[in-house]
Amino acid sequence: MILDGIGSPDDLRELSGAELAELADELRTAIVDAVSRVGGHLGSNLGAVELTIALHRVFDSPNDRLVWDTGHQAYVHKMLTGRRDFSTLRQAGGLSGYPSREESDHDIVENSHASTALSWASGLARGQMARPPDDRNRVIAVVGDGALTGGMAYEALNNLGHHQLPAIIVLNDNGRSYAETVSRLSGRVADLRTDPRYRGMRDRWDVILARAPRIERVRNAAIEGVKSVVSEAPALQSFVEALGVRYLGPYDGHDIEGLERALWQAARLNTPVLVHVLTQKGKGYEPAETDRVMKLHDTSAFDIVTGRKPSSGRRWTQVFTDHLLDLADAYPELVGITAAMPGSTGLLPLAARDPDRVLDVGIAEQHAVTSAAGLANAGRLPIVAVYSTFFARAFDQANLDVGLHNEHVVFVLDRAGITGDDGPSHHGILDMALGLRIAAMSVLAPSHEEDLKALLSAAVAMDGPVLIRFPKGTVTTAADLDLDGSPPPEGLDARCLRQGADACILAVGDRARAALAAADLLAEDDIEVAVWDVRSVRPADPAMLDAASASPLVVTVENGVVGGGAGSELADRLTERAGVRHAPPILRLGVPATYLPHGKPDHILSEIGLDAPGIAAATRKVLADDR
Numbered sequence: 001m002i003l004d005g006i007g008s009p010d011d012l013r014e015l016s017g018a019e020l021a022e023l024a025d026e027l028r029t030a031i032v033d034a035v036s037r038v039g040g041h042l043g044s045n046l047g048a049v050e051l052t053i054a055l056h057r058v059f060d061s062p063n064d065r066l067v068w069d070t071g072h073q074a075y076v077h078k079m080l081t082g083r084r085d086f087s088t089l090r091q092a093g094g095l096s097g098y099p100s101r102e103e104s105d106h107d108i109v110e111n112s113h114a115s116t117a118l119s120w121a122s123g124l125a126r127g128q129m130a131r132p133p134d135d136r137n138r139v140i141a142v143v144g145d146g147a148l149t150g151g152m153a154y155e156a157l158n159n160l161g162h163h164q165l166p167a168i169i170v171l172n173d174n175g176r177s178y179a180e181t182v183s184r185l186s187g188r189v190a191d192l193r194t195d196p197r198y199r200g201m202r203d204r205w206d207v208i209l210a211r212a213p214r215i216e217r218v219r220n221a222a223i224e225g226v227k228s229v230v231s232e233a234p235a236l237q238s239f240v241e242a243l244g245v246r247y248l249g250p251y252d253g254h255d256i257e258g259l260e261r262a263l264w265q266a267a268r269l270n271t272p273v274l275v276h277v278l279t280q281k282g283k284g285y286e287p288a289e290t291d292r293v294m295k296l297h298d299t300s301a302f303d304i305v306t307g308r309k310p311s312s313g314r315r316w317t318q319v320f321t322d323h324l325l326d327l328a329d330a331y332p333e334l335v336g337i338t339a340a341m342p343g344s345t346g347l348l349p350l351a352a353r354d355p356d357r358v359l360d361v362g363i364a365e366q367h368a369v370t371s372a373a374g375l376a377n378a379g380r381l382p383i384v385a386v387y388s389t390f391f392a393r394a395f396d397q398a399n400l401d402v403g404l405h406n407e408h409v410v411f412v413l414d415r416a417g418i419t420g421d422d423g424p425s426h427h428g429i430l431d432m433a434l435g436l437r438i439a440a441m442s443v444l445a446p447s448h449e450e451d452l453k454a455l456l457s458a459a460v461a462m463d464g465p466v467l468i469r470f471p472k473g474t475v476t477t478a479a480d481l482d483l484d485g486s487p488p489p490e491g492l493d494a495r496c497l498r499q500g501a502d503a504c505i506l507a508v509g510d511r512a513r514a515a516l517a518a519a520d521l522l523a524e525d526d527i528e529v530a531v532w533d534v535r536s537v538r539p540a541d542p543a544m545l546d547a548a549s550a551s552p553l554v555v556t557v558e559n560g561v562v563g564g565g566a567g568s569e570l571a572d573r574l575t576e577r578a579g580v581r582h583a584p585p586i587l588r589l590g591v592p593a594t595y596l597p598h599g600k601p602d603h604i605l606s607e608i609g610l611d612a613p614g615i616a617a618a619t620r621k622v623l624a625d626d627r
Contacts, residue, residue, distance in 0.1 A: 001026055007082055009056035009106075020256050024049045027076055028284040034086035036304040039421065040097050041072035043282035043291070044144070047174050047253070051142075051277055052076035054259035055170070058267065059140055062105040065124050069117035069143040071098035071109070072298070073172065081106040090421040092599030097422055113393065113425060114340075114363045115150025117141040118169060122156050125165035125272075138168065138267060145173040146340055149362025160272040161244025168266045169245070169274040172253065174281040240274050249276030254283065298344075313474040316452065317414055320470070321346035323453045324383065327460055328357060334381040334460065337372050339365045345385035345414050365390050369397035369409070376407035381460060384409060388416040388428025388469060395434050398465070403438040406464045411435070412456075416445075416469035417510060417559030418591065418605055423598035428469070429591045432508075433564040435467040436538060443537040444468040444492070445509030445558075445566070448476040454488035455535065471510045471559065473601070480513055481533075492536035494544035500528035503619055504551035504584075506544070508534045508558040508566045514605075515557055517612030522619060529555075529619065537566045540573045549578040553626070555587045555619050559610060562590030587622050589615060 002019055003026045005011060015023065027049050035042045053076070059066065061081070068074040075086070078095065081104050088094020099107035109120055121141035128136045147153050148171070160167055237247040246269060251262045259277065266273045282288025287307020302309045328334050328350055336347045336358045351358035361368045365386060372382035391398070391413055402409045416428040435441045444459060444466065446452040452470055459466040478484055481497060489495050497512065498519050507515035512533045519529045530551065532544050548554045554574060556567035567588030575583045589610060596604055605611050609618055 003027060003030060003079070003084060006080055006084070009061055009080055012053060012057045012080065017257060020053060024053065024256070025284070027053075027079060030079065030084070030086065031075055032285050032304060034089055035299065036302050037087070038089050038091060039300040039302075040089055041075070041298050042285070043288045044073040044174075045075040046283050046285055046288055047279040047281040048073045048142075048172060049076050049283070050254045050256045051170070051172060051259060051279060052080065054256050054263060055140065055142070056080050057256075058260055058263040059138060062108070064138040064140060065108050065121075066106070067109050067117045067120045067124070067139070067141045068099055069141065069147045070114045073142070073144065074099050074107075077106070078104075090423075090598050092597070092603055096598055098425065110425065113390070114144070115147045115153040117143050117147070118153050118156030118160065118167075121167040121169065122159050122163075122165055125160070125167040126163070129165070136166075139166070140168045140170060142170045142172055145171060145175065146363055149340065150364055151366060157240065157243050157245060161240075164244060165272055166270050167272050168263070169272065170263075171249075171274055171276045172279055173250070173276060174253075174279045236276065244272065246271055246273040247276065248273060250278050251276065253277040253279030314449070315473065316470045316475045317344075317346040319449050319452050319475050320385075320412060320414070320456070321349055323456050324350055325353070327456065328354070331381050331460060333379060334383060335359065335375060337361065337368050337375075337382055337384045339363055339368045339386055339390060341386070345387070345412075347385055365394040366397050369394040370401040372409045373397075373401040373405060373407045376402075376409050377405070382409050383412055383460075385412045385414065387426070388413040388431045389419075389426050391428075391431050391467075392434060395437075398435075398441075399438045402465045403440045406440050408463055409465050410456075410459045411465070411467040413467060413469040415472040417471045418596070418601045418610075419472045420601040420604065421598055424595035427591075427596055428471075429559075429561045429596075431467065431469055432537065432558065432560040432566050433568075436564065436566070436569050438465065440464045442466045442492075442539065443566070443569075445534065445537060446470055447507070447509055447512035447533045447535070448478055448481055448483070450478055451488050451533075451535065455492075458491055469509065471601075476510065476513055481516065489535070492539060492541065494535050494541035495533040496530065496544075496547070497533050498529070498531040500530040501551075502527045503529040503553040503555060503623060504548045505529055505531045505555045505557060505615070505619070506534050506548060506567075506570055507531060508537060508556070508560070510559055511557040511610065511615075514610065514612045514615060518615035518619065521612060521616040525620065527620065527623065534566070534570070537569055540570055542577070545570075545574055545577045549574055549582070549584060551584055553587065553619070553622060554584050555589060555615070555622075557610065557615055558590045559605070560590055561593060562588050563593050565590050585622070585626070587618060589618055 002023045028046055031045050090097045101107050118141055121139050125139045240247050248262055248266055251258055262275050266275050300309050336350055338345050338347050338360055340363045342348050342351055342360050347358050368384055372384050375382045413431050416431055419426050419428055432443055435443045444455045446455045455468055459468050497516055505515045515531045519531050522529050556570050558566040567590055571586045
């Protein structure tokens with residue numbers, strides 16, 4: 001195999017055109033095989049194979065600074081920079097699913113979120129300007145068209161153009177982010193991608209001019225002429241050039257030779273330049289090509305023949321989706337809002353039933369939140385559904401646009417807590433600490449399926465901003481908590497799951513099940529602890545606080561950052577209620593203030609002491625120290 005002989009990008013430069021085509025096939029096979037076994041980002045990487053080969057043949061990484069926006073399109077980059085073994089992808093101690101400085105000098109930016117690469121490129125290019133001209137390295141940012149729906153990307157484009165910073169922006173345009181790209185600009189570019197006159201004429205020119213390869217300038221002129229005649233793609237060109245950024249393209253993103261010519265042309269320019277590349281997400285693997293919704297964007301392990309994933313049980317997201325449909329029937333004013341992830345956050349069924357009641361704003365969380373404030377003020381009931389990790393991007397808007405004005409916006413945060421495979425940038429551990437900094441925010445954390453439904457119903461009926469969070473994965477059931485047949489408490493009341501006089505555990509959200517198991521372990525040592533399912537962190541249930549105040553020790557447990565999180569909030573309320581002198585000692589257990597690597601959630605939770613043995617050990621130690 002040719003791939004076996006690629007130890008670094010230097011090895012690519014010795015390959016012929018035929019060998020490069022064979023290498024592209026081998027890379028696609030290797031990616032599909034690896035992701036089918038362990039899960040990962042598939043469609044975006046299959047579409048970037050030829051582009052990545054061309055980038056590494058033209059530029060001298062790591063001397064030239066190559067930045068991947070979001071990083072989920074960098075699998076080929078990893079394979080071409082000495083990391084061919086993907087058997088440990090996203091496994092504890094194995095390869096990260098994103099660029100990682102710990103893995104390679106070729107990785108400049110860690111697990112970035114979307115729309116950030118152009119700002120990185122701006123800073124890197126400005127930093128190069130302080131060096132002598134002969135000692136400057138080139139800066140290349142590879143961004144998806146979805147990234148251009150984020151405001152930060154536009155801010156960076158403006159600054160790159162205004163200061164004429166020499167950076168190369170490679171726009172990997174496949175028409176999608178997680179979902180179809182939400183952008184009028186991308187829509188105009190799509191006119192070019194699909195216009196039969198352009199595609200047909202370009203195909204005919206390719207056949208004719210392939211027989212006369214020396215008339216390269218004629219070919220390029222002809223293609224440029226076709227574009228100008230049949231397309232309004234100059235919408236993108238006009239936009240970026242109005243900002244002072246040169247535009248080249250569009251180019252076939254699966255033509256390595258043509259891509260290399262375009263990249264060399266861009267490299268000769270000492271200005272900011274955007275190279276527009278058209279690719280097909282999921283290329284070369286039929287199940288990904290034909291997946292209309294996600295293009296197998298981020299997937300768990302799957303059957304390589306069919307592309308289908310094995311059933312993994314009912315998920316938290318599905319519970320939210322089903323109940324949202326019921327709530328939409330009861331509240332005609334309800335509208336769902338998401339940031340480029342309607343499928344992942346469970347809004348597609350509502351969108352399919354009533355398209356006008358779901359708004360996808362693109363990768364623009366800040367805009368999503370402030371527009372939700374406006375919708376609420378106009379009498380609508382906005383449900384902002386995003387991953388927990390992305391809520392941090394819109395904290396200022398949640399605080400000052402929603403919170404300050406006490407607008408009734410319900411934030412539904414999926415993938416809260418330790419998420420596992422995607423590593424430090426995607427763990428959803430900050431949302432409670434951030435939400436609790438917003439004075440008007442109510443913060444809810446269901447522990448199981450029926451509780452999520454009950455708290456969602458309560459949230460939409462409340463006033464002011466409400467945050468409700470739930471974890472990734474298979475939903476916990478009432479049976480898991482020994483609650484069969486027991487309905488959720490009224491409103492926001494907490495629930496006492498177990499009685500005990502030696503200590504009181506206040507368990508937040510998905511930690512209720514672990515807390516009950518910890519109580520069983522402690523009972524083996526004749527330590528009887530009460531366990532409360534908190535349900536509502538703010539406002540906290542007075543009955544729960546009263547019961548906890550009478551305990552010799554209170555232990556708060558949360559799947560979120562411990563500093564300023566739910567434990568801090570509950571400790572403050574206990575102190576207020578019992579008084580400083582009479583408040584019991586409080587042990588707060590949660591996620592430490594560090595960047596946790598990727599790995600399975602259960603493994604990480606065990607490592608940081610948030611599983612049943614960890615909770616039991618920490619409680620036992622404090623009780624022993626106090627004796």
